[in-house]
Amino acid sequence: MNVIRHTDANFTERLQQLAAPSSLFDPVIEERARAIVEDVKIRGDAALLELTERFDRAKLTVEQLTVTQAEFLSAAFKADDSLRAAVASASKNIEAFSKKALRKNWSAKNAHGAKVGEKFDPFQRVGIYIPGGTAPLMSTALMTITLARVAGCKEIVVCTPCGPTGEINPGLLYAARLAGATEVYRLGGAQAIAAMAYGTATIKRVQKIFGPGNPYVVAAKRLLFGQVAIDLLPGPSEVLVLADETANSKFATADLLAQAEHGSGHERVWLVTTSGKLLKEVEKEIGLQLPKLSRRDFIQKDLEKNGWLILVKNLDEAIKLTNQLAPEHCEIMARGASKVAEKIVTAGAIFLGSYSPTALGDYVAGPSHTLPTGGAGASFAGLTVDQFQRRTSVVEYDRTSLKKGLTALQKFADVEGLDAHKRSAEIRVEGAKAKTKAGRKI
Template identity: 55%
Template sequence: MKILSFRDTGYERFVAGLNRRAIPGDDVREVVGGIIDEVSKRGDKALVDYAERFDRVKLKPSELFVTADEIAVARKLVAPSTKRAVAASLKNITEFAKRSMRKDWSYRNAEGARVGERFTPFDRVGVYVPGGKAPLVSTALMTAGFAKAAKVPEVLGATPCGPDGTVNPELLYALSAAGVSEIIKVGGAQAIAAMALGTKTIRPVDRIFGPGNRFVVEAKRQLVGAVSIDLLPGPSEVLVIADKTGNPDFIAADLLAQAEHGGDSVIGFLTNSKALIGKVERAIERQLKTLSRADYIREVLDKGAFTLLVKKFEDAIEICNAFAPEHLSLVCEDENGWLKKVRTAGAIYLGPLSAVAVGDFLAGPSHTLPTGGAGRSFSGLRADQFQRRTSVVKLTAKAVKNSLETVEEFARIEGLDAHGRSVSIRVEG
């Protein structure tokens, strides 16, 4: 783990480098553009070829979808404890989602017209669940679960299968429990292209949700317009900000947990307490000895973790706002006061007992959050993103008459005679 103090020569340069913009490299843009083009031209055949190339599995176009029998088998294989965990998480997700969905409203404006908004669920959405070393059951719930709560009629799930052509049973169970109506065994940028553009066997969706690697994120970015997206959630991140009151064991545990996400993870620890840094370092070493993946986690920490000793606590908050972390753990005196100064973070975990892992799996808000600096522009996934907004206007005869003078003036300024006439004809009639 890289450790820098505000007194160090390279400190200012390092901090300046944390002011990120979620912009992909030319190589990623080119690769993803090629994949999208191939899926657009060759459809299912391209998906089959990419599955063999990237996932080492041979599929026929007719085998791209998970079957009802496969889901039935998965239900039998999943342990009762897993089913209880899935149910508990879905319950909190549903309750949280209900409170964050937008509701229809209307009022009469100054001219007497009835204006308002109505919100309806998208007809068909896609949720992407990354593959990898572990089945991301919680990601399935925290994407598809929100779609279910918003009453989206059709949800298409996409996740890569293994070399044997099967998808992890716990993941299949979670997708099914969350209300996914179809599941394709496709991963990577090609899955995003298939959901956005459609193929012979896969009907396109209206909006795509879910996290992924830099190729998945870039595919979502390039396909905006053909489809809408939730946000740009890439490799996971955490920033822990603590003062002298921080518990070193808790902080170390959060940093180690984040490192489990993999080599592209970004892990930061900021404090104005030099003593706390030493305590956290020692706690990390103690806890590493108890973890089954200690060597892997240490490698991730060496590659993507940093600790900064800041001069003043407010400096840490300023760095956070520039960094825009996916997860922020804020542990300090007057935590509510400092919370008000945080402007850019995907999710905030307040106080020493608020483990990020509870948010990852159970708390209720989605853990699909903006990364790579995108938190300046995007919020985390939420239920109202599964709703389509439509404005509604209804005029009475009096409202039309009251609106005429202003409309005619705008029509005159902009040279749009027909616009003015379309209102005056209703008054004259």
């Protein structure tokens, strides 16, 4: 891993490297993603088949893009008792957390005495991207699809890449179906995002797209914003461990290695500590723990490129740097962890204390693990169930409340030079004085 200390002569310059643009904003990736998106827009299903063969090495027919009911049944039969139990345990927490966060309709009286409020309706058709690649992310299926179901979305479309033979991991299919997916397509990458955004002969377009993905998936989401609603920009995984001398070096090391193992090569991990002793211990622990891990080659590559052990002067500096980096996951292993957390204002998710590894959030704790990365946490929050709901404001005036609001309305219309706006309200007040043939006011 890369090591920098506040005593280094070039400390400030090296810190700037940490805040350099992530893969989310790589211009080369963006241009390649743009070409894929345009191809799908123009050629539809034909482009999807060619791109799937090129990138996933799977030669499919149009009919094979759609996962069949028979495949769902087969996946369910293959799920053993331990997998079913794990999925059920995670699902229970995710569903309970989501129900607590649902937005509810409300109404109140404004200063004119009129009724105003909001109503929240589920998007009717949503698209969810589930990464495949080197690891079938069943957990992502649960932590996205479940939220859509709890919100009441009627059509939940899932796209996930297949292997060279066209297969999708049965565990992932089982989790997706159980969570509430109504359609699943064996389709990955930027082409999947484009298909859901524009629609093809096989895949109807959706209203909003959710889910994490590799840099090409995230680039496609950025490019298609406006053509379709987008949740956030969750790209390759990140973790920052903020620690003082009380932290357990074995725990901190294990968490850094865990987030580096995803395998895209763009993951980022940081240890930010006030303790030189802890930094040295973590450096040693990496050498002890890494050789025992099955995905050590992926991890090693990522640590060399995007792994940082950083020694800062004090806790205030650690907090300042953490907020600057806006990490996807922030673990706080320090005295007064909850107090420190109050000052962390850009992280996607915060994990307090020595016994809250990020992996709990990845799998079973309850909040969705779909979180902003690449510094996007400074502007975006993580995925929540209310993002599957459309907000609509509702306004209801009667004659009395309209009269109360008329003077202010007239003034705004006069200043803005919009006399038709003013007249649309005045005509109602004038009409209130008229009488119908039956002698009733209108």
